[in-house]
Amino acid sequence: MVNGKVLIYGGRGALGASCVQYFKKNNWWVGCIDLAENESADVNIVVDRDADWVSQEQNVLSKVQQSLSGDKLDAVICVAGGWAGGNAQKDLAKNADLMWKQSVWSSTISATVGANYLKEGGLLALTGACPALGATPGMIGYGMAKAAVHQLTKSLAGKDSGLPEKSLVVSILPVTLDTPMNRKWMPNADFGTWTTLDFVAELFHKWTKGEERPANGSLIKLVTKDSKTDLVISE
Amino acid sequence: MVNGKVLIYGGRGALGASCVQYFKKNNWWVGCIDLAENESADVNIVVDRDADWVSQEQNVLSKVQQSLSGDKLDAVICVAGGWAGGNAQKDLAKNADLMWKQSVWSSTISATVGANYLKEGGLLALTGACPALGATPGMIGYGMAKAAVHQLTKSLAGKDSGLPEKSLVVSILPVTLDTPMNRKWMPNADFGTWTTLDFVAELFHKWTKGEERPANGSLIKLVTKDSKTDLVISE
Numbered sequence: 521m522v523n524g525k526v527l528i529y530g531g532r533g534a535l536g537a538s539c540v541q542y543f544k545k546n547n548w549w550v551g552c553i554d555l556a557e558n559e560s561a562d563v564n565i566v567v568d569r570d571a572d573w574v575s576q577e578q579n580v581l582s583k584v585q586q587s588l589s590g591d592k593l594d595a596v597i598c599v600a601g602g603w604a605g606g607n608a609q610k611d612l613a614k615n616a617d618l619m620w621k622q623s624v625w626s627s628t629i630s631a632t633v634g635a636n637y638l639k640e641g642g643l644l645a646l647t648g649a650c651p652a653l654g655a656t657p658g659m660i661g662y663g664m665a666k667a668a669v670h671q672l673t674k675s676l677a678g679k680d681s682g683l684p685e686k687s688l689v690v691s692i693l694p695v696t697l698d699t700p701m702n703r704k705w706m707p708n709a710d711f712g713t714w715t716t717l718d719f720v721a722e723l724f725h726k727w728t729k730g731e732e733r734p735a736n737g738s739l740i741k742l743v744t745k746d747s748k749t750d751l752v753i754s755e
Numbered sequence: 756m757v758n759g760k761v762l763i764y765g766g767r768g769a770l771g772a773s774c775v776q777y778f779k780k781n782n783w784w785v786g787c788i789d790l791a792e793n794e795s796a797d798v799n800i801v802v803d804r805d806a807d808w809v810s811q812e813q814n815v816l817s818k819v820q821q822s823l824s825g826d827k828l829d830a831v832i833c834v835a836g837g838w839a840g841g842n843a844q845k846d847l848a849k850n851a852d853l854m855w856k857q858s859v860w861s862s863t864i865s866a867t868v869g870a871n872y873l874k875e876g877g878l879l880a881l882t883g884a885c886p887a888l889g890a891t892p893g894m895i896g897y898g899m900a901k902a903a904v905h906q907l908t909k910s911l912a913g914k915d916s917g918l919p920e921k922s923l924v925v926s927i928l929p930v931t932l933d934t935p936m937n938r939k940w941m942p943n944a945d946f947g948t949w950t951t952l953d954f955v956a957e958l959f960h961k962w963t964k965g966e967e968r969p970a971n972g973s974l975i976k977l978v979t980k981d982s983k984t985d986l987v988i989s990e
Binding site for chain 2: 620
């Protein structure tokens with residue numbers, strides 16, 4: 521017997537894979553949605569990178585339905601995303617398009633999966649970004665996409681958003697995550713200010729179990745200092 | 756001799772056509788960017804609805820360059836947009852995709868045109884929406900797109916956004932515009948709370964001439980009561 525069922529959108533990425541591991545270790549059925557499979561997951565839903573938004577949504581929805589065989593989900597956790605810099609001078613459409621696909625397509629598809637397959641009281645967790653709370657002139661496409669995720673989080677917490685009764689929708693806003701790639705590219709940074717992947721996975725696990733839940737629609741900054749992470753609610 | 760050159764993105768729509776008329780009447784060279792031509796404009800740049808974001812950007816940039824024959828622009832005014840309702844239950848990708856194309860593609864392409872062809876001290880005006888300052892659970896795609904335009908406005912006002920020195924970027928946030936379509940669909944509304952198209956066109960004209968300019972990066976609500984419109988700066 522498992523505790524319940526969760527889906528990790530972006531379950532092949534560094535944070536996503538940690539979440540898959542964490543939930544598996546704690547005896548949950550885990551589905552992974554990503555561009556490639558995560559063999560630790562119970563079910564993999566592979567997204568076609570070249571398909572358009574509507575096709576990706578339909579494909580994911582139908583495969584989620586098949587894989588649940590009538591059950592409902594305790595959590596949909598979207599940690600898919602990416603980063604691109606660039607200002608308005610050059611390649612704005614190209615950069616913004618990529619950011620939109622990586623952060624917003626995954627978030628809205630997670631929202632629709634949540635609206636259709638979450639249990640009452642289930643969790644939908646999305647991933648925003650602290651800098652997008654203000655101006656991001658050097659990474660304009662990234663800022664727009666994350667600002668859209670923030671506003672989506674508020675909308676989904678509103679009345680008649682389509683999510684089930686008593687569900688919780690939140691976005692985490694990490695500053696820097698302690699991933700192998702970040703260690704590689706910023707070898708001289710103060711790792712004590714980076715948030716560990718296990719901390720985030722544990723946080724999602726608590727919220728999924730109904731423990732220490734923040735207010736619905738919260739944007740939650742993960743602020744790490746001296747290897748200790750505080751949750752700071754934005755606004 | 757004309758006063759200078761302005762581009763209206765969405766110059767075939769109700770508000771856009773009013774802006775084209777207003778600037779023409781006041782002796783400006785006016786270019787129109789839209790899905791169809793506005794015969795009052797000096798130059799028309801027709802966007803292919805089926806082209807992708809990058810292709811639309813490149814097409815518009817090259818045609819703007821041709822049409823300016825070495826001159827620079829005094830203003831780029833983007834009033835393109837649309838509206839779609841819908842929550843997370845159904846058709847979110849479809850609705851959000853349309854809203855993104857109508858509001859965000861046009862805004863970012865305007866930003867890149869501005870970065871490359873505005874004069875020092877030129878105006879870039881975009882169009883946001885009051886409701887997207889908060890949650891929009893019944894029109895999720897619309898809210899995300901307009902929230903992205905708001906954040907874009909702030910980013911473009913930031914350092915090294917790519918816009919020329921001393922340029923002004925602002926978004927107007929109309930509540931309801933007094934258009935023929937709105938009169939048709941809401942015949943019993945209080946028209947005294949609707950903002951006239953001429954008021955908005957005149958506002959853009961003043962800002963283009965450098966008069967009564969608000970702070971850079973402002974989101975400006977157009978609040979109309981008893982047929983009088985106040986500008987209310989958000990945040």
